[in-house]
Amino acid sequence: MINLAQKEIAHTFGKFIVTAMGVGMLLGIVLIMIGVYRGMLVDAQALLDDMDVDLWIVQENTLGPFAESSRIHEDMRDTIKVIDGIKESAGFTFQNLQLPSKSGAVRVFAVGYDPYGDINPINPKRLIAGRVLQRDHYEMVVTDKTAFQLNDKIPLGRDIYTVVGITHGTVSSGGDPLVYVSLKDAQELQFLYSNARTRNDRARGIASTNSHMINTVVARVRSGYDIDSVANDIRRFKHKAVFTATQEKTLLTKNLIKMASKQIGMFTVILVLVSTIIIALIIYTMTLEKMKEIAIMKLIGIPNSMIVKMIVQETLLMGVLAFISGNIFAHLIYTKFPKRVVLEAPDAFMLFIVVVLASILASFVGVKKVLSADPAEAIGG
Amino acid sequence: MNRQSIKVENLVKNFGKGDSLVEVINGASFEVNKGELVALIAPSGAGKTTLLMMIGCVEEPTSGTIWLGDEKVYENRWLTKETRKIRREKIGFIFQAHYLIPFLNILENVTLVPQTNGVSKKESEAFARELLDYFDIEDKAESMPSSLSGGQNQRAAIARALANKPQIILADEPTAALDLKRSVDVVKMLKKIALDQDVAIIMVTHDEAMLPLCDRILKIENKKVVSTEVPKKSHIL
Incomplete structure (x- = not known):
């Protein structure tokens, strides 16, 4: 069976890759934002870890x-x-x-x-x-x-x-x-x-x-x-007030950088949302560009499932490529930041899951357009 | 032996309702046999494409009956939910422009429908190559549509319409964008296909010069379909 997504991507390979890289830069920023948060956690604990004491006695x-x-x-x-x-x-x-x-x-x-x-x-x-x-x-x-x-x-x-x-x-x-x-x-x-x-x-x-x-x-x-x-x-x-090492770490990580982490969390969520919307818009535009072909395919009897599969596969591949290029982008620039940025594999994996889910969500706009395409549009120039 | 491929009885198509109701076809009845190339003519806006789309199971009629081969597919309602499957298995479409899928090469364009029908890649490709050879473009099998001339693409589109071994080919002004010589070539090719493949072909056309090449003419008059004989051959043919 012919894989329509594979053929379409191969036909517009350069455009597809450049688009994915553009979205990837956004995802790279998301990774950096998470890395900044991780960096704050590491920074907060660095001195405590170096001192390696059991008790903190304070006023x-x-x-x-x-x-x-x-x-x-x-x-x-x-x-x-x-x-x-x-x-x-x-x-x-x-x-x-x-x-x-x-x-x-x-x-x-x-x-x-x-x-x-x-x-x-x-x-x-x-x-x-x-x-x-x-x-x-x-x-x-x-x-x-x-x-x-x-x-x-x-x-x-x-x-x-x-x-x-x-x-x-x-x-x-x-x-x-x-x-x-x-x-x-x-x-x-x-x-x-x-x-x-x-x-x-x-x-x-x-x-x-x-x-x-x-x-x-x-x-x-x-x-x-x-x-x-x-x-x-x-x-x-x-x-005196006395804190164990664990309590002191909690004070630093949970309390002291709580607001900062919330701030970063908000930015991250907004960036993921923006990325999802951008992927959805790209897929919608790509689908609009193909409406004539989609109408012809429907007219000659190609089932909706095959056309929908093409849209979903393209969106998923767009998301995955964007994620990969985002990772590369983040790893290229993270050392340039003045504060510590820590890029961790579990965070990248979580983002990957989010990107896949966001891509599936984004593909709905294209799928909706496909389902509404009238095969009669193929006729009459 | 039953030679009937398309049979339409009392077909009606209205658009709109109440005061805005527009009658396009009102009681069309006709038959087209296997091996026949029939021209469908009418002034612009008279409902040629609408009629073609109804026979092609794309546009739902208001009432009437349609047989495709031995199967009654419409009687005041579609008798199957799988109208797209009927199109895929029984009908070939040819358009004014070639409308090949631009991201598939010629071979993939031709094999797309048969493979969707479950024919193996090997078998569908072998038959597709036969068709391309028949249309003298076998060497273009791996080419993309964008690299072929208009005439080559139109031949590839006809090959695509034949690839699913249809009972019926519906051609919507296939010569509209061609010069006279190429138009004659295409219509002669359709006539040859009708005979060689034993399929019924309905060809919508505005070009009266093509009519002598057809077996019969279906004319939409007063929202009904009238069958007429073809005129004598024109001197230009």
């Missing part, structure tokens, strides 16, 4: 340190450390900074940690050049996206920092590149007021601010201890 009644601001005293680290079941603990600060560079200010997310402490947030696998912090002051490890090089000097606050290490793929939940400074430097940057401010406060009778504050204490629990039980003990006796 009471807050969702800190990322979702809400949190301030606790630095010595809380030692208090936590002696609690039964705690293996290691460390104090951390987190803050956004603007680093001056030759190409303008670079917005970064600074992680302050104790270079001599129990927990080092720099994943050795991500360190691509130099070393981790080894001194209490004026050293900085930057991520490669900041474009700083080893031994670059970066003026920040009252001091000048030297780049001693470069990491790759380290970003904050907001997608800002991470830099690492010592806890002492970070505390000065975040909590120490300028001389003028201190003088002004003194004149107002306000005591000097204590800069020995941190945003969170993180801890690892000894094996054999139940993490939730240890967390409950800290909540009850130390009057």
